[in-house]
Amino acid sequence: MVSVANFLTRAILLAYSGSVTSATPANVLQGNIVKPRDAVFRDAVTTHVVPMRSHALDHPQEPQALRRRGNKRGNLPANLTNVHDIYYIIDLLVGNQTIPVSVDTGSSDTWFVQQPYQCVSYFWDEGRKPDCGLGDGFKGNLSGGNIPDVLFGRAYTDGTFVQGYFGYEDVTIGGLTAHHQTLAIVNLTYWYGDGRVSGLLGLGYPYMTSLSGAMDSQPEYDPVFTTIWKSNPIAPIFSIALSRDDNVNATAGHPKDETSFLALGGLPPVKYDDASWGRTPIQPISAMISSWGIDSAEHGLYIISADAYVYGRTDNVTGEVVGELTRNTTQFPILIDAGSTLSVIPKKMCEAIYAAFDPPAQYLSSTGLFYAPCNATVPKFGVQIGGKTFYIAPQDLLRQNARDHTGEFCRVGVTDSDSPPHVLGVTFLSNVVAVFDVGNHEMRFAARNAY
Missing domain, CATH: 2.40.70.10 (Acid Proteases)
Incomplete structure (x- = not known):
């Protein structure tokens, strides 16, 4: 997802104020030091695998829904460009709550809505209540508390945006936990979803995170996956196998097999050409x-x-x-x-x-x-x-x-x-x-x- 600059975030928000192989990993973690790979590398299938659910929208958004997600660093975009008609979902364990989120390798922040949240409309329409199409999201308070005086905001070139705050909570994926993880909670948004997800998991580098404080000088922080590999005995790699949505070929009552995966520390259990x-x-x-x-x-x-x-x-x-x-x-x-x-x-x-x-x-x-x-x-x-x-x-x-x-x-x-x-x-x-x-x-x- 590609974001626009932080100044656009603020402008919009102000407007609304009112074949599978098994092998030995070549990387060896020693503390947080990663040994360089050998010339011949071998990745192993990991046990830390999360199934991903592909979902195709019945009425795909057209180019007006191209989303560009922003970051504060020198008007630097964090990328996701999407003609929003298919996306991939995993379940995060956030504290003791299960939150469905879409998976994004084009951004770094992880965020989800909090109940209750305010959904607003980009265009004023007295006769129609806005529906952002996000799921229930996170309920209650983050166990690690909130980060004071630091706002979270993203704006998108199609007019959608999210606004909220940062706090700390444990996040578990594939049996691995990021303790006291910095997360963003969204309580005001204009969005269009279909009720399947409540937020987004950003898998980019720390450089693309943004804490927008009063002086716009908050440091970057470690995203969820960075925290996981630094604090767990896994190699600092993740892998993705996305299977195309082929529900059109599934027989009634017999959906397709689950073949999309996010794998932490190694490879997913799918078949591939090892010579390729x-x-x-x-x-x-x-x-x-x-x-x-x-x-x-x-x-x-x-x-x-x-x-x-x-x-x-x-x-x-x-x-x-x-x-x-x-x-x-x-x-x-x-x-x-x-x-x-x-x-x-x-x-x-x-x-x-x-x-x-x-x-x-x-x-x-x-x-x-x-x-x-x-x-x-x-x-x-x-x-x-x-x-x-x-x-x-x-x-x-x-x-x-x-x-x-x-x-x-x-x-x-x-x-x-x-x-x-x-x-x-x-x-x-x-x-x-x-x-x-x-x-x-x-x-x-x-x-x-x-x-």
Whole structure:
């Protein structure tokens, strides 16, 4: 999720005042010191695994719902760009309460609403009571107390926002506890959800946290996962396996198997091609957007640079590539973001992919995005990382569960933008196991076996 700057937060808030392998981990924790990895790395399947529930909205939000979540650091965005039609949910144990939250690798704060909370409408409408669509959230008081004189706030370019305060509570995920964890409680918001979640789990680096005090000088703090790996005997890595939403193919009364996981300290229990591992450094926050004027070597988000992007037409009968694939080696920073449905790539490249559909994808002004007939021939598109190419499956490039109002056109799984940040979102992540190695500032990917 991408946030806008802190000044926008304040402006809006003022307006409302009134195949599975088993192996030995190569990293060894000694206190909080992480030994560098060997040239040949092996990650182990961890027991600290949390199932993730994928949920597709019945009426997907269109581009006016693109969310950009902000941070106070020099107008620095924390990224989640989402054409909000599918997201992934886990249950957090917060104190003694179970809170469902969406999972976001494009931000660092963890927040949830508190009952009762105030839902407001962005536009004044006397005849309609606003409904933010958030669940029940946290009840009562945080056991560790509140942080005095420090406000929490986020504003979004679509007009949504959250406001509240910070405090301390124990948070448990996958049997691991972050004791006395800094959390944000939201008591005022304009939002649009569907009642499935009550907040958000941010998995980014500490650099992207924000405590906005009276002097705007509060220090960053450790997010939930950072606290967990510093205080528990696990490697400082987490991994994600997102399975695409295929409820449309499930028989009545027999939902699909649970195959999406968040794994702490190792790999999730899914099948993948062990020969396909590719690795690449996580780049510092200064790599994302030069106009931010940030020269910090700090890591904030999971930013990488791919070796190349490959794409081309396929035969509508055999599915084989027609001619040669284009190998585009244009270099640009791109964010790995589990909170974004679509992948966002530069316009010229995206236009070539749109044209490679048969018939070509077309822009639907009623949606603000590109769609193709749901029975169109889907091109080949892959991302080369660390010398390995990871292809996006046809069902992710042409998303059968995201249709226009006629039901005849399906949404293309990539969208174009010449303005950073660019994103590899759910449509890419549904095809890989993604390892976020925060100890060594490295991303690793392996291709998922067909599922």
